[in-house]
């Protein structure tokens with residue numbers, strides 16, 4: 335039987351389920367760089383370069399192994415333009431007896447695949463994506479009968495299932511979670527490691543020229559491109575992270591510093607989400623570092639929890655709740671995205687720093703995403719759809735299965751608390767404690783009202799006032815609501831007036 339295997343741009347793993355049982359003598363692989371995937375959101379230029387270059391390298395590896403790969407480059411004159419057109423053309427040309435796919439990372443692509451199953455002609459087999467610790471059905475089974483889902487309980491199940499950081503039935507070190515140790519600000523004089531970046535090779539340079547010519551108006555800069563585009567580079571990046579950054583990953587996981595775009599973070603999500611490296615490889619490497627005394631437990635557990643816990647949890651939630659998940663707007667937030675999310679031009683130093691770093695690298699670390707751009711979007715009541723499009727577009731690691739729950743659920747609380755037990759809302763004091771952004775900002779995090787006041791301060795209380803009927807009953811919000819209840823009516827009115835004036839003064843993005 336001759337089979338046609340379509341591999342998507344984020345399915346660049348030799349162990350991908352669609353390649354199981356591949357017969358090099360009869361089967362062929364189709365890979366296509368297409369404008370529809372590059373523009374359904376106008377991805378950051380670095381993301382386009384990374385995806386296309388990684389696809390080209392991966393096709394080269396498969397061919398070197400003797401597999402037949404039909405490959406469309408974005409600049410090919412008769413490029414089909416969409417995955418749908420590429421697949422239909424290939425089916426017409428090669429008349430395969432079956433089409434083999436691995437389930438995708440986005441609902442819209444799954445719908446496309448289901449349509450192929452009905453209309454393409456040859457039988458279409460959609461295989462599970464086995465590159466995760468949990469299958470989609472495993473999560474659904476875990477979630478059954480629960481009103482809300484909490485990552486911590488799912489994570490413990492995953493620890494038991496995999497045996498990672500376990501001693502029999504017990505977590506090593508006596509605790510499941512060492513997060514309380516992982517909230518330190520960077521001390522003065524702390525040395526940050528130089529980070530391993532990969533200068534563009536010939537393939538990447540060719541792609542950069544095409545992307546600049548075809549998609550030059552997209553967000554971000556290509557200068558300084560350094561993402562891994564091959565498995566070898568991804569493995570090298572992992573080794574570097576384990577040796578040079580992991581030991582401090584836990585302590586300074588939430589810390590932010592001006593001009594330091596990466597702190598002690600792994601920078602591995604872009605390669606991981608492409609499939610160049612697998613989550614098990616990351617977790618085992620980290621566990622080994624702890625066993626060999628090369629990294630402390632709070633760092634290793636914290637790192638493993640992000641991958642074995644959060645990454646698997648958000649994926650499970652996405653597939654369980656889609657397509658309805660994307661449509662909820664529990665806090666009735668409707669304000670348009672301000673233009674500074676694109677330009678980085680704002681007097682709010684923290685936002686300027688994070689947006690500018692995002693444009694520079696197609697990257698910001700978790701706390702920057704959650705507690706700066708995400709926190710502002712939450713407090714300002716920005717419309718979830720607009721914010722989600724921004725996150726999906728600007729980050730090199732963004733695919734809807736992971737971006738949407740993080741943005742919609744974690745940052746915006748737009749799912750009403752399905753993913754998180756309370757909104758991640760914070761005033762300027764949090765940003766001041768965890769960063770040095772406030773130094774040199776025209777606002778003062780210690781001032782609560784008036785022209786010098788940090789806008790996060792009055793926006794925080796305004797958020798609580800605006801959402802009082804929705805949030806006051808949440809036990810985890812009891813403390814701030816008790817403080818709000820003691821606030822004089824005149825002070826409440828002042829907060830609302832200052833917030834309205836500030837928010838009305840924002841220029842919406844064009």
Ligand code: FAD
Pocket residue numbers: 598599600601602603604606607637640641644645646648698699700701703704708725726729731732733736737738740741744745
């Ligand atoms: P590290 O901080 O070093 O963490 C190690 C690994 O853990 C990451 O590589 C990643 O695979 C995993 N991880 C950590 N946190 C999460 C999380 N919350 N959800 C899933 N995986 C996690 N991550 C994405 O991969 N793609 C996205 O589109 C994405 N969008 C986000 C949007 C918002 C609003 C927020 C708050 C977070 C988002 N995240 C997303 C999660 C997290 O910010 C990134 O995974 C992380 O910043 C990637 O950088 P790193 O590899 O240096 O991660």
Ligand code: DLZ
Pocket residue numbers: 341342343344345366367368369371372377381382385417438439440443733734
């Ligand atoms: C992200 C992306 C981009 C920019 N381009 C392509 C492409 O040209 N061809 C392709 O097969 N995949 C691409 N991808 C990845 C897909 O968008 C991704 O597979 C889906 O979003 C599902 O996760």
Ligand code: SF4
Pocket residue numbers: 681682683684685761762763765766771772773775776777778779788789790
């Ligand atoms: Fe951000 Fe407020 Fe600090 Fe300025 S003072 S950097 S706006 S938190």
